[in-house]
Amino acid sequence: MNAFWLFLVVLIPCLGGMITPLVRWKKRAYMMVYLESVVIFTSVLVWLLLFHRPGEAFTLVNFTGNLTIAFQLDGLGTIFAGLVSFLWPFATLYAFEYMTKEKHERTFFMFYTFTYGVTLGISLADNFLTMYCFYELLTLVTLPLVMHTLTREAILASRKYLYYSIGGAAFAFIGMIFLITYGETSEFILGGVLNAEKIGAGKNIFLLIYVLSFFGFGVKAAICPLNSWLPQAGVAPTPVTALLHAVAVVKSGAFAIIRLTFYCFGADFLRGTWAQSLLMAVVMFTIVYGCSMALRETHLKRRLAFSTISNLSYILFGVTIMTPLGLVGALSHMVFHAFMKICSFFCAGAVMHQTERHYIHQLDGFAKKMPKVFAAFTISSFALMGVPGLCGFISKWNLVSAAIESGSLISYLGIGTLLISALLTAMYMLGIVIRAYFPGADFDYSAIADVKDPNWMMLFPLLAFVIGIAGFGLFSAPVTELFTAVAQGAF
Numbered sequence: 001m002n003a004f005w006l007f008l009v010v011l012i013p014c015l016g017g018m019i020t021p022l023v024r025w026k027k028r029a030y031m032m033v034y035l036e037s038v039v040i041f042t043s044v045l046v047w048l049l050l051f052h053r054p055g056e057a058f059t060l061v062n063f064t065g066n067l068t069i070a071f072q073l074d075g076l077g078t079i080f081a082g083l084v085s086f087l088w089p090f091a092t093l094y095a096f097e098y099m100t101k102e103k104h105e106r107t108f109f110m111f112y113t114f115t116y117g118v119t120l121g122i123s124l125a126d127n128f129l130t131m132y133c134f135y136e137l138l139t140l141v142t143l144p145l146v147m148h149t150l151t152r153e154a155i156l157a158s159r160k161y162l163y164y165s166i167g168g169a170a171f172a173f174i175g176m177i178f179l180i181t182y183g184e185t186s187e188f189i190l191g192g193v194l195n196a197e198k199i200g201a202g203k204n205i206f207l208l209i210y211v212l213s214f215f216g217f218g219v220k221a222a223i224c225p226l227n228s229w230l231p232q233a234g235v236a237p238t239p240v241t242a243l244l245h246a247v248a249v250v251k252s253g254a255f256a257i258i259r260l261t262f263y264c265f266g267a268d269f270l271r272g273t274w275a276q277s278l279l280m281a282v283v284m285f286t287i288v289y290g291c292s293m294a295l296r297e298t299h300l301k302r303r304l305a306f307s308t309i310s311n312l313s314y315i316l317f318g319v320t321i322m323t324p325l326g327l328v329g330a331l332s333h334m335v336f337h338a339f340m341k342i343c344s345f346f347c348a349g350a351v352m353h354q355t356e357r358h359y360i361h362q363l364d365g366f367a368k369k370m371p372k373v374f375a376a377f378t379i380s381s382f383a384l385m386g387v388p389g390l391c392g393f394i395s396k397w398n399l400v401s402a403a404i405e406s407g408s409l410i411s412y413l414g415i416g417t418l419l420i421s422a423l424l425t426a427m428y429m430l431g432i433v434i435r436a437y438f439p440g441a442d443f444d445y446s447a448i449a450d451v452k453d454p455n456w457m458m459l460f461p462l463l464a465f466v467i468g469i470a471g472f473g474l475f476s477a478p479v480t481e482l483f484t485a486v487a488q489g490a491f
Contacts, residue, residue: 003058006071017113046085072126075486080123090461095239097457157232168219175213192266207275220253238349246342267322286313291424327487329399336391343465347377364439369451381429391472
C-alpha cells in the first residue's frame with residue numbers, strides 16, 4: 001500500500017471525531033452507527049497496512065534538516081498499532097451503552113474518537129519529533145475525557161494529570177534535543193542512533209539524559225514516584241479509564257520508553273551502566289508498591305488502577321533488562337496486559353453502570369446476579385495472577401526467562417519481585433472474586449434483587465477480551481515468534 005495511507009489512518013478518526021458534535025443527529029442510533037463505522041473503517045485500514053506494509057515513510061512536514069513529521073510502520077509500530085486498532089472498536093461499542101447515563105455525550109465521543117487517531121500517530125511515528133508531538137497531543141485530547149463529569153474530583157484529577165504530563169514532557173523534550181543533536185539520524189533505528197564520536201568522554205551526561213527522559217515518558221507509564229495521577233483519573237467514565245489504564249495513555253508511555261531505550265540510545269550503550277541499575281531498582285519498587293496499594297484499596301476502580309501501576313512496571317522491567325529477550329517479555333506484557341486490564345475495567349464499569357455501587361464490600365453475592373460479567377472478571381483476575389493457560393502466564397514466563405538469561409544479580413532480584421507481586425495480585429483480585437461468589441450462608445439476596453447483567457453492547461466486548469486472554473495463553477507461539485522477530489530486527 002502507498003505510504004500516504006499511514007497518514008490517512010491517523011487523520012480519519014481525528015476528523016471523524018471533530019465532526020461528531022457539529023451534526024444534529026435525529027436519533028442517537030445514527031450517531032452510534034456513524035462513530036462505530038469510523039472506528040471500524042480505520043481499524044480495517046490499519047490491518048490492511050499491517051499485512052501490506054509500505055516500504056517507505058510518508059513525510060507530512062519537513063521543517064528543516066532532519067526535523068520532520070513523518071510516518072513509518074516498522075515491527076514495533078506494527079505491534080502497537082495492531083493492539084490499538086483491535087481493541088478500539090470494542091471499547092467504542094461498550095461506551096455507547098455506558099454513556100446512556102452521562103451528559104455531554106457528543107463532546108465525549110468527539111474526544112474519544114480523536115484519541116484513537118492520536119494514539120495511532122504515536123504508533124506510526126517515524127522519528128522522535130513525530131512521536132513527541134503526538135505524545136503531547138494525547139495529553140490534550142484525553143484531558144477533557146478525564147474531566148468529563150465536571151465534578152470537583154474530576155477537575156482536580158484532570159489538573160494533576162495535566163501538571164504531571166507537562167512536567168514529564170519537559171524531561172522527554174531534553175532527551176529529544178540531545179538525540180537530534182548527537183544522533184546520526186532522527187529516525188528510529190533498532191540498536192540506537194547516537195554518534196560515538198560526538199559523545200566522546202561524556203557518556204555519563206548521556207546516561208543522565210536517558211534517565212531523565214525515561215522518567216519523563218514514565219509519567220504516563222505511572223512509574224514511582226510519578227504515578228499518583230493515575231488512581232485519581234479513575235473518576236472519569238469507565239470507557240475513558242479503561243483506555244487510560246489499558247491501552248492509549250499508559251501503553252503510549254511504555255511504548256515511548258521502548259523506543260527511547262532500544263531505538264534511540266541503544267541497549268548496548270546502556271547495558272551494564274549505573275543508569276540501568278538505577279532504573280531497574282525503581283521499576284521493581286513500583287511493582288511491589290502498586291500491588292501493596294491495590295491490596296489496601298477498597299474502591300473497585302482505584303484498586304484496578306493501582307494494579308495497573310504495578311503491571312506497567314512489568315513492561316518496564318523487561319525494557320531495563322536491555323536484551324532482545326527482555327524486549328520480547330516487555331512486548332508480551334504490553335499486549336497481554338491490555339486484554340487483561342481492559343476486561344477487568346469493563347467488568348467494573350458494568351457493575352457501576354448497572355448498580356451504582358463502587359466499593360468492593362458492596363459486591364457480595366453479585367456473581368449470582370451478574371454471572372457473565374463476573375465470569376469474565378474471574379478469568380481476567382486469574383490471568384493477571386499468571387495462572388497457566390492464560391496470557392498473563394506467558395508474559396511473566398518471558399520476563400523471568402529474560403531475567404535468568406541476563407545473569408545479573410539485580411535481574412535475579414527482579415524475579416523475586418515478580419513472585420511477590422504474583423502473591424499480592426492473587427490476594428487483591430481473588431478478594432473481589434470470593435466476595436462475589438461466596439457472600440456467606442446467611443446472605444440476603446433480596447438486597448441485590450435489582451442487580452443483573454448488562455446488555456449485549458457491554459457483554460460482547462467482554463467475550464472478545466476473554467477469548468483473547470485464553471487464546472493468547474493457549475496459542476502463544478505465533479505472537480511470541482513475532483515479538484522475537486521484532487526484538488532481533490528481523491521484522
